Structure formats: C-alpha cells, structure tokens
Amino acid sequence: MNKKNLIDYKEHWNIIYSETEINKLGWYEQSPKPSLDLIKKCNLNRDAVILDVGSGATTLIEQLIKECYNNIIATDISDIALQKAKERLKQEEAELVKWIVDDITNPDYIQELEGIDLWHDRTVLHFLTEEEQKQGYLSTLRNLVKPCGYVIIAVFSFEGAKKCSGLDVVNYDYKMIADFLGDEFKLLEYFPYTYIQPSGGERPYVYTLFQRVHPDIILKNQ
Ligand SMILES: C[S@@+](CC[C@H](N)C(=O)[O-])C[C@H]1O[C@@H](n2cnc3c(N)ncnc32)[C@H](O)[C@@H]1O
Numbered sequence: 001m002n003k004k005n006l007i008d009y010k011e012h013w014n015i016i017y018s019e020t021e022i023n024k025l026g027w028y029e030q031s032p033k034p035s036l037d038l039i040k041k042c043n044l045n046r047d048a049v050i051l052d053v054g055s056g057a058t059t060l061i062e063q064l065i066k067e068c069y070n071n072i073i074a075t076d077i078s079d080i081a082l083q084k085a086k087e088r089l090k091q092e093e094a095e096l097v098k099w100i101v102d103d104i105t106n107p108d109y110i111q112e113l114e115g116i117d118l119w120h121d122r123t124v125l126h127f128l129t130e131e132e133q134k135q136g137y138l139s140t141l142r143n144l145v146k147p148c149g150y151v152i153i154a155v156f157s158f159e160g161a162k163k164c165s166g167l168d169v170v171n172y173d174y175k176m177i178a179d180f181l182g183d184e185f186k187l188l189e190y191f192p193y194t195y196i197q198p199s200g201g202e203r204p205y206v207y208t209l210f211q212r213v214h215p216d217i218i219l220k221n222q
Pocket residue numbers: 009013027028029053054055056057058059075076077078081102103104105121122123124127
C-alpha cells in the first residue's frame with residue numbers, strides 16, 4: 001500500500017479516537033475475557049513477547065500487566081489511540097509496554113521485532129479489504145511469529161456487521177482465517193462470540209487460536 005493510503009487510514013482512526021471517549025467506542029470492552037481465556041490456553045511464560053496489533057486503547061494491555069506479563073508490545077496506526085491507551089495506565093505501568101505507531105500492512109518499525117510468542121489481533125484484520133493489505137499483514141505476521149508461537153485473531157463473523165467506523169469490512173469464519181494463514185498455522189480452537197457494544201448493539205465475532213508449526217515438522221511431512 002502506498003504512503004498516501006497509510007496517511008488516510010491514520011487520519012481516519014486518529015479522528016475517531018480524538019472525537020470519542022474510549023469507553024464509548026463501538027469495540028470497547030470493560031473486560032477482554034475471550035482474549036484472556038485464549039491467552040491462558042497458550043500457557044506462556046510471563047516474559048513471553050506479546051504483540052497486540054491494532055491495539056487501539058484496549059483494556060487488554062492493563063489486564064496483561066495485571067497478570068504480570070512483562071514483554072508487551074502495543075502497535076497501532078493511530079498515535080492518538082496509543083497515547084490515550086498510555087494515559088489510562090500509571091506511568092510505571094506504561095513504561096512496561098513498548099508502544100509502536102505503525103501500519104501492520106506496510107510496517108516501518110515492527111519489521112525489526114522478532115521472536116513474537118503471541119500475535120493478538122482483535123478486530124483489525126477485517127478492515128483489510130485489499131489483497132495487498134492482507135498480504136502485507138500476513139507477511140508481517142510470518143516474519144515475526146516464532147516457531148511454535150501463537151496467533152489469536154478475532155474478527156466480524158458472517159453474522160457480523162458489514163461496516164464499522166465508516167469503513168467496509170470483510171466477514172470471516174474460522175475456515176477463512178485458517179486458509180488465510182495457511183498450513184504453517186494449526187488451528188487449536190475457535191468459537192463464536194457476541195460482543196455487546198456500549199450502546200447495547202450486538203456484534204457477532206469469531207475468535208480463533210492458532211499455533212505455528214515447528215519448521216522440522218513441516219520438513220518431515222514433505
Ligand atoms: C476496532 S479497533 C480495535 C482496537 C483494539 N484491538 C480493541 O480490541 O479495542 C481497530 C484498530 O485497528 C487499528 N488499525 C486499523 N488499521 C490498521 C493498520 N493498517 N495498522 C495498524 N493498526 C490499524 C485502528 O487504529 C484501531 O485502533
């Protein structure tokens with residue numbers, strides 16, 4: 001994607017985060033329970049590297065800090081979102097997190113990270129409607145997630161909204177996410193989840209958990 005598009009999306013999301021109180025956003029969750037339940041299943045060490053992509057101002061970050069994870073990276077295209085996320089935390093908590101403003105589909109900085117134990121995406125992938133954006137996302141994920149690392153992706157299901165925040169979305173089921181990630185990522189679990197917005201609206205999502213297959217296993221099966 002060219003830089004013009006990057007600037008457009010950045011502006012779009014910055015306007016949304018500047019004009020809306022965090023707890024009124026149509027994706028705000030007081031408790032990120034479905035994500036936390038899946039993260040528990042990964043049985044990660046407390047120093048595991050957790051990358052939350054399109055992190056926005058999610059409450060997941062403070063929950064992970066409470067659970068003593070100490071290698072958290074929050075990245076988003078919107079600097080205002082990350083600024084607001086930081087402001088929700090105590091200074092010493094915010095300092096425990098790496099905050100990176102970047103476009104997940106065409107990154108300038110996060111490419112330099114490596115050895116991600118867990119890639120967490122709640123409601124970002126479904127905004128990528130162009131093949132180039134999806135391939136950019138996938139290539140970032142493949143470069144960063146380490147062998148046997150985990151991937152959690154939660155997006156609008158087929159029953160879910162067709163638009164969000166004025167943008168078109170792609171609706172998914174677990175099979176489409178599995179096909180998108182390819183054979184290198186083994187589906188461990190999936191479930192439907194109806195998220196209730198602060199306004200009371202229902203938003204059906206599908207949650208998925210994958211584990212990257214170790215390269216030796218792929219070679220043995222060839
Ligand atoms: C619906 S919000 C979800 C935020 C957060 N994951 C949560 O659960 O509260 C989608 C987020 O994706 C971010 N986003 C959209 N496109 C992005 C991109 N190409 N790269 C990085 N972040 C992006 C937006 O700024 C926004 O914060």
